Amino acid sequence: MIVELGHFALILALLVAVVQVVVPMFGAAVRDERMMRVAEPAALSQFLLIALAFLALMHAYVTSDFSVLNVAENSHSTKPLIYKMAGVWGNHEGSMLLWVLILALFGAAVAVFGNNLPPTLKARVLSVQASIAVAFLLFSLLTSNPFLRLDPAPSDGRGLNPILQDPALAFHPPFLYTGYVGFSIAFSFAIAALIEGRIDAAWARWVRPWTLAAWMFLTIGIAMGSWWAYYELGWGGWWFWDPVENASFMPWLAGTALLHSALVMEKREALKIWTVLLAILTFSLSLMGTFIVRSGVLTSVHSFAVDPARGVFILAILVLFTGGGLALFALRAKDMQAGGLFQPISREGSLVLNNLLLVTAAATVLVGTLYPMALEGLTGEKISVGPPFFNMTFGPLMIPLLIALPVGPLLAWKRGDFLGAMQRLSFAFLAALVTIVAAFAVEHRGPWLAPFGIALGVYVMAGAIIEWANRVKVGSASFEEVARRATNLPRSAYGTLFAHFGIGMLVVGIIATSAYREEHILAMKPGEKVAVGGFEVTFTGVERGRGPNYTEDIADFAVTRDGSPVTRLQPAKRLYDAPPQPTTEAGIHASWRGDLYVVIGDAQPGGGYAVRAYFNPLVRFIWLGALIMFLGGGISLSDRRLRIGAPSRTRQALPVPAE
Amino acid sequence: MVFWILVAVLVAGVTLAIMRPLMVPARPAGGIADADIAVYKDQLKEIASDAARGAIGVDEAESAKAEIARRLLRVTQDHPKIETAGDEKTRSRFITPVTIFTSIALPVASLGIYLAYGAPGMPAQPLSERIADASEASKPNDLVAKVEQRLRDHPEDGVGWDVIAPVYYAMGRYEDAAQAYRQAIQLLGENPKRLQGFANARIRLENGIVPDDARKALQRVIVLAPQTIEPRIWLALAKEQDGHLAEAAADYKSLIEQSPADAPWRKVLEERLANIDPAAAASVAKENKATESAPAASGAPSGPDASAVMSMNPEQRQAFITNMVEGLAARLKADGSDAAGWVKLIRAYQVLGRHDDAVKALNDARTNLKDNQVGLAQVEDLARQLGLGS
The missing domain is CATH 2.40.128 (Lipocalin)
Incomplete structure (x- = not known):
């Protein structure tokens, strides 16, 4: 009975989501406050219904109810309890259910906490969010229904692929999905803003924490997957530029860019239109990741034929949301008001550079991932675009990004002092130089570029610390003053410190492992x-x-x-x-x-x-770095202040328009 | 009954919750500008408290305040009195139809879809319950589950594995059967029955192809029981599958010669032989007058052959048929010019209910017979007959 109730709840959730798409959107169009408010109870009911369905499925897994086809195919009575529970999302159908559950959870959170949103924006955001839910609930019910039954029930299940019976992998999908799906909120806000035709002041205030949360979970999810591959697959490698990995890495890169541009937008109301575009692109890449992993194009282009319904369905979802989003952007973006002004050498300018490099990097990964698939689909020729491609394209893009990384935070908003920033970074340059010398002294047999790479990582780490030291006035103020400043420093500053320091560690770990293994x-x-x-x-x-x-x-x-x-x-x-x-x-x-x-x-x-x-x-630096980045995200997320980026008062030149 | 009550409660609760905002009177909605202004006012407060804590300097606080003031000004200039216009009556025009439609559509559609896809009234069957019930109901599946439970606790119980292995095989769970035989062999030692059982399970699992581990097991059977004929047949078949047709033919021939005239497998062997070496088959047939008509170059059993196959038990029959079909498929893969062979293969797949394979074979045949108009016509005729279409 519980299973059937779960099935019914899932169907009801779909219909509730349909109501949530239509009624509030219509209400916002005709400015009817009552219809707009339908979105809130709908979002909550939708979440509760999907949660009910999810728990029903988990109950079937825990009690080994093999009359449920999905359980019979993916579970086994001898599995330890934790893997019975993790088995719920260890397969296609169950993981899609988890996907919609997280989607609905985020929608419900907007409904509950979004009191300070303008009513039309809130109604439209929830409506767009529900439209994603409709697409995926339909996908679930029509092509991958986890509640199909078997009568008579087989005496035992087929078991979970043993290589998945592992703690890191048991929790890898929920983190990863939270990351993917978290970007859906940014997407919904972007679409809603395009429909509204204006970007509210509350917009960035909302988008940034959601993006940050999604980014955190994606970071730790990818790190867990890499950690698992390292110790379980037995190759001693930690990253393979495999399409499955790239599928999660592309939204991460775009999401990192979005995170930074949302920051500019929140603090300075600049880069508005660009942020909207990035939000659409980031979620599209998340959808594409889901498509690549779920449709079966991966194992072979021809497995489309094995289950065409699923592949085509997800492709349709992808086309609808990406194409629809971009078309809407093309139609409406020109009517939107561009934001604040700034000079090229400024915090904003450095973040634009960061964005350009990250987006280009995401595009390279996209090409390297899709090109072999497209080629195989069109000509049947199998080529492998492996590490060499990515080392030659992705690697060089990261070098300017990493060099610029410590400089950015040292520049003031609106107009920055480049030479001053360089001076303050002199300690970081020194640290990098010492690292190069030390690395050559210790490991003279390795590739000659490696010490420079490690030095780059050390430079980023040192830069992160310098930025912090600079803000709390280490060296120029008394100890008490420094301590007072350190405690009063906004938590978001500590978030930056941790995240940037973590990236430096990650780079050191990657270069050292790759070069001196x-x-x-x-x-x-x-x-x-x-x-x-x-x-x-x-x-x-x-x-x-x-x-x-x-x-x-x-x-x-x-x-x-x-x-x-x-x-x-x-x-x-x-x-x-x-x-x-x-x-x-x-x-x-x-x-x-x-x-x-x-x-x-x-x-x-x-x-x-x-x-x-x-x-x-130094291979542990990779995951330790990722963990520190995750913590940095968490610290920054806990800082719920409203943010304003105040430009310094010196007027040196006329600012140039942004965008 | 309880289930339907819960469903009703669920539907009613959700519908009411969603429709509630439509049924209460409208609250005055704040305009967009109001929301923006609220945010900016919050920001001003935030800066004041930051400045008080000393988190930002006085200068910074001042310029931030100025910045917000500029934004505030912009909002109030851009949107003088937004969203206050609008006729209350035209707005509520939609409320009644929306409310009625949704309150009817939600329950009706959800129940309709559920009845189409769900299995109402089907009870849950958790494993613990089924094991407890097994003694009373004694359904074979649940008895198996009971034995499995015991084997899980005592995986060292070789007799248990030995008992359950043929049951698995009979249930069509070949993978489990192979595993159980493997355990039994490991714990109790080899004997021809276990080895043969293991080999059969592996062969069935591979759809009639004889895999390496099965071959090893069959060779052990021959060592332990040199007079048995079954492993030899499988090994000969394995040779044919490897493409060693001459060796396979020789083996078939010697096996036919060794078997008594009324042996049930004899026809099948002749059949296989005829398939790969019609001449040899004919000569064997001539030598042996007991066999009435040798099925020259016939891929499908007919006449007496069919009856020989029929005399086997359904298991064996299925295995042999599958084997023959796979053999034929392998041969056609190597050399696709034999139109008659394609016709047989397509028909065989269709008879076995393997529709997809039949379609695939049809397409392969079309490719292979491009230059053979007569053969192609035969294949197309058959396709029409069987309704395989294009």
Whole structure:
């Protein structure tokens, strides 16, 4: 009964969403306050209904009700409880339900907290938000209904793909979806503003925190996916420029740009039209990510034929919202009022540079992702656009971005003092120089560009700290004054500090790992040794073990450093019972210097085992950096102040118009 | 009943909640300018408190205030008295129809869609309940679930695996069957029955293709029980699937020679042989007068062959038919010029209910027979007959 109630709730939610699209939009058009207000209870009911459906499905998973087709296909009675719950979104149908749940949650949040929004704007935002919900609820019910039943029920389910039975991956989709879907709010606000024909003062105040929240979750979601790939796939790599990864990375890049332009807009009422466009583009990229991952174009262009309904449906959604949004933009943007003025060398100017570079980077990734797919679809020719393409295109775009990054926050709004900023950054230049020298001294065997890359990361980290130090007047004021300023500094400033510092760490980690990674692939017999990254690794043997739902071959390696024991690594090869599928479990020893990473392969003829051993220097900086960025986002989000960017009073030249 | 009451409560509650704003009198709506002004006033307050805390300097606060003042001014200039016009009567004209339409459409449409897609009244079947019920109802599925539960707690129980493996096989759960046989072999050791069972399950799982692990198992069966004929048949078939047609033909031939004249598999072997080497089949047939008419170059069993196939149990029959079809498909893939072969394959797929494969084979045949007008006509005739269309 609970399952059926869930099914009914989902259908009712669709109809409520239809009402929410039509009535408030019409009400806003004829200026009828009562019809506009329908949006609020509709958004709330829609959320509650979808939540009911979601809980009903989860209940079916937890009780292993295999009369539900989706449960029978994706769950198994032996799975640990946490993976039964995570199994709800570990498959296509359930994950779409989670998608609409988060969408509805955001809509409901706008309904509840949006009291200071102008009524027509609020009605239109909720209406647009509901139209996205209608599209995805229809998609869910028509092509991927999670509530279809099976009678008689099979005695057990087919199980969750074991490589997905992992804590990081269990929580990766909800974070990622929160990120994707969070941008829907920015999109709805953008469309609503275009329909209104004007951008209200409350607009940016609303868009920025939503964008920030979405960006945070997307950041941590991508980091979790990368972390999972690192330790579970057994390649020792952390990023593959794989289309699935790019699908989440493109909205991240565009979202980062949106975040910064929304900042300009909130503080200075400049870049209004550009921000609206970015909001549309960012959500479109999120939709495209969903399309690439969900439609089946990924595995092969031809799997469209396997389930044409789904692919075509999502493509239609994508075309409707992207095309519709851009068409509306083309029609209305010219009527909108452009915002504040500023000089090229100013905080705004630096953020425009940031935007241009990030959007170009997103476009490169888009080309690198779609071109091979399009080529395969048109000619059947398979090409691989791998890391070399992205290293040659994406990499060079990041260099000016990173160089400019610490400069921007040091420039004043409206008109900045470039030389002053450079002077203040001298400590960062010094830190970069020292890093280059040190890196060449320690690792002279690596690629010659690598020390410069690491220095760039250090420069960004130092720049973030300098900006903070500058604001609290370290060095020019008494200790008490500095402490007072540090406590009074708005939390958003700390958010900037953390986020920019995290990006620097990330860069250091990426360059160090990519340039100085050590890799050994060999066949080892018990008793043999190999030296990796300053460690001595001795293979002691392989034992067979049994877990709750798998059997495994566990290898044992003794790790010593300069003769003294450090740890024992136990990489394993698992074979799951249902479905019977092998997975690798890497043995990882983490240290500040880097990770020792050992994977066991197949038994070799002659009694040995294939062993791959890596040393990944500073690889933890990558995820630590992402985590710090996430925290920075959180700190900034907790700062609910209204923001105004005050220009400094010195008038040096006439400002130029923005946009 | 409880279900329908809950549904009714849900629909009524949601409809009422949504329609409520339409039923209460309108509140005076603030205009856009009001909302903007409110935001700017909030901003001014915020700056004052920031300045008081010392978070921003006096100069900064002053210029920020000036900035906001400019914005305030702009709003009030741009939108003098917005949204105050409008006739109350023309607005509410829409309220009644919207209210009535929505309150009817919401329940009717949601129930209608649900009745079309849902399964009202179908009870939940959580695993725990089904296991508890199993002793009373003793449905085979649930008995299996019970044994599975036991095996989960005692995966070292080899007899349990040995018992459940053929049950899985009979239920068509070949993957589980193969796994269960594998466990039984690991725990209790090899015997011909388990190895053969494992091989059969793997073969069925691969739709008649004999995979490597099945081959190894079959070879073990031959070692353990040299006189058995079934593994040899499968291994010969495996050779044919690998494209080693000559070896396969030789094996088929020797197997036919070893088998008694009334052996049920004999016809099938002759059949396979005829398929890959008609001449050899004919000579075998001639040598052996007990066989009435050798099915020369016939891919589908007919006449006596059919009856031989019929004498097998349905399992075996299905497996052999599947095998034959796969063999034919493999041969046509290697050499697609045989129009008669295509006709057989398409027909066979259609008979087996594998419609998609039939359509695919039809398309492949069209490509392969481009230059063979007669053959193409045959295939097109068949397509029309079977209604496969274009």
